Amino acid sequence: MSHIRNASHVTCQEPRTIGTAARLAHRWGKGLDLLRMLLTISREFGEEAHAKARRSRARSGRYRTDVLLRLHARACQVAGEIVKLMESGRADGAMARWRTLHEINVVITLIAEHGDELAERYLAHDIVESARALAVNEKTHAALGYAVRSFHSKAKGKLSVLS
DSSP states (O other): OHHHHHHHHHHHHHHHHHHHHHHHHHHHHHHHHHHHHHHHHHHHHHHHHHHHHHHOOOOTTHHHHHHHHHHHHHHHHHHHHHHHHHHTTOHHHHHHHHHHHHHHHHHHHHHHHHHHHHHHHHHHHHHHHHHHHHHHHHHHHHHHTOOOOOOHHHHHHHHHHHO
C-alpha cells in the first residue's frame, strides 16, 4: 500500500517540477545560456591545449602542464554539474559545487605560479591519496565478503618510483 502512495506522491510532484523548470528558464535562461556558452568555450580551449601538449616534445614544465590540464578538465566537469543543478532549481547544491570550483581554481593558480616543482609534488600527493583510497576499498570489500583484488601493491609500486 505504501508503494502505491509513494507512486502517487511522485506523480503529484511532477507538474510542480515542470512548472519550476519553466519559471527558472524564464527568469535565469539568459544567464544559464551564457554560462553554458562559457563552459563550451572552456572545454574547447582545454581540448586544444591538451592536443598541443601531446604534440609537444618539451621536457620542462611537463608536470605543470599535465596538472593544469587535469584540473581544467575537472573544473569543466564541476561547472557542468553546476549548470545542471541550477537548471533544476537546486541552488544549495549548485553553491556547494561552486565552492568546489573555487577550490580547484585556487589550486590551478598556485600551480601556475609555482611551476613544475609544486606540480610534481601535487601529483605525488595524488598517488598517496589513491593508495589510501585503495586500502580502504580493499578493507571494505573484505568486510562485505567480496573477493579482494590487490590493487594496493600496484599503488605501492608507484609510490616507490617517487622515492
